[in-house]
Amino acid sequence: MTFTPPPAFEPRIVFENVSKTFRRNRVLDGISLEILKGERIALVGSNGAGKTTLIRCLLGEYTYDGTVSVGGLDPRANRSVVLARVGFVPQIPPPLKMPVGELVSFAASVCHSDPKEMVRVIEELGLDFGRIRRLPFVKLSGGMKQKTLIGIALGRPSDILIMDEPAANLDPEARHIFFHQLAERKDDSVMVITSHRLDEVAALVNRVVEMDMGRVVLDDRVADSVDMTSRMSCDLKLVRADEAFARTIGEWGFEGAGTRWSGMVNGPDRLRFMCMLSRYTGLIAGLEMVEGKEVAPCAPEI
Numbered sequence: 001m002t003f004t005p006p007p008a009f010e011p012r013i014v015f016e017n018v019s020k021t022f023r024r025n026r027v028l029d030g031i032s033l034e035i036l037k038g039e040r041i042a043l044v045g046s047n048g049a050g051k052t053t054l055i056r057c058l059l060g061e062y063t064y065d066g067t068v069s070v071g072g073l074d075p076r077a078n079r080s081v082v083l084a085r086v087g088f089v090p091q092i093p094p095p096l097k098m099p100v101g102e103l104v105s106f107a108a109s110v111c112h113s114d115p116k117e118m119v120r121v122i123e124e125l126g127l128d129f130g131r132i133r134r135l136p137f138v139k140l141s142g143g144m145k146q147k148t149l150i151g152i153a154l155g156r157p158s159d160i161l162i163m164d165e166p167a168a169n170l171d172p173e174a175r176h177i178f179f180h181q182l183a184e185r186k187d188d189s190v191m192v193i194t195s196h197r198l199d200e201v202a203a204l205v206n207r208v209v210e211m212d213m214g215r216v217v218l219d220d221r222v223a224d225s226v227d228m229t230s231r232m233s234c235d236l237k238l239v240r241a242d243e244a245f246a247r248t249i250g251e252w253g254f255e256g257a258g259t260r261w262s263g264m265v266n267g268p269d270r271l272r273f274m275c276m277l278s279r280y281t282g283l284i285a286g287l288e289m290v291e292g293k294e295v296a297p298c299a300p301e302i
């Protein structure tokens with residue numbers, strides 16, 4: 001079977017003075033933002049800052065005041081065209097009862113793409129599609145749902161990729177593979193990834209937009225230096241053994257005992273790792289981190 005994807009459109013998103021009010025609650029307050037081809041945006045902010053609402057506006061799900069343009073189109077008036085070209089991983093998986101196999105076929109038909117490619121991404125993330133394809137989507141674990149939704153979003157042609165807290169439920173190996181998959185599509189599209197923690201996504205992006213109470217409070221370009229596919233080999237020496245540290249470093253997949261520990265950290269996880277280490281500053285007697293491309297087991301998610 002051949003698949004003819006809808007014509008590509010310009011990977012560009014523009015918000016002009018966009019406001020959104022739920023009853024009397026002003027959730028977006030005059031947002032203006034232009035996102036261009038090649039930009040990978042971390043949309044960060046505390047709970048309730050308005051990140052998901054902004055995304056729902058650009059997907060054409062909500063009415064709003066102001067103007068939103070996605071690939072030159074009004075997403076409200078052109079929802080099906082926009083959704084056919086925008087890959088989306090939602091924060092909360094929809095409670096769908098349909099079997100996983102049907103969901104993938106349905107999603108592929110909506111965006112005129114080959115379901116096999118979605119299955120390939122899902123399996124790359126570590127799911128055995130043959131075993132889950134007859135299960136109702138709603139019965140999958142949180143991580144399995146997220147892997148399925150990532151597969152659907154990445155396993156299709158798209159000019160714009162929107163991900164709302166996509167890595168929250170992924171196991172460590174899947175996180176590493178997911179970073180690889182994002183690295184592959186790095187340059188010619190637009191990516192928006194939301195998180196309430198910048199350290200989670202800092203290494204994946206080249207621009208940070210922070211929201212607070214429905215406004216953009218920071219818009220910064222960041223150095224595009226971290227190799228998303230790299231891993232760092234790390235050796236740690238402590239001044240003394242510590243039970244709490246041993247537990248935490250064990251959760252990162254490190255091996256060792258007492259005062260000596262070693263393990264691998266995903267390149268994009270390095271900031272999170274250092275944040276964790278900073279809690280134990282007084283204990284650290286020595287630290288060596290060396291970037292490499294090893295394929296050894298990596299540091300698990302905390």
Ligand SMILES: Nc1ncnc2c1ncn2[C@@H]1O[C@H](COP(=O)(O)OP(=O)(O)OP(=O)(O)O)[C@@H](O)[C@H]1O
Pocket residue numbers: 022025027045046047048049050051052053054091195196
């Ligand atoms: N459908 C809705 N009806 C009414 N209020 C809503 C609706 N969706 C969001 N809100 C409110 O809008 C505000 C912003 O919510 P939003 O989900 O956009 O924040 P967020 O930045 O994505 O937060 P989080 O990091 O917790 O996901 C919150 O006060 C929320 O209660």
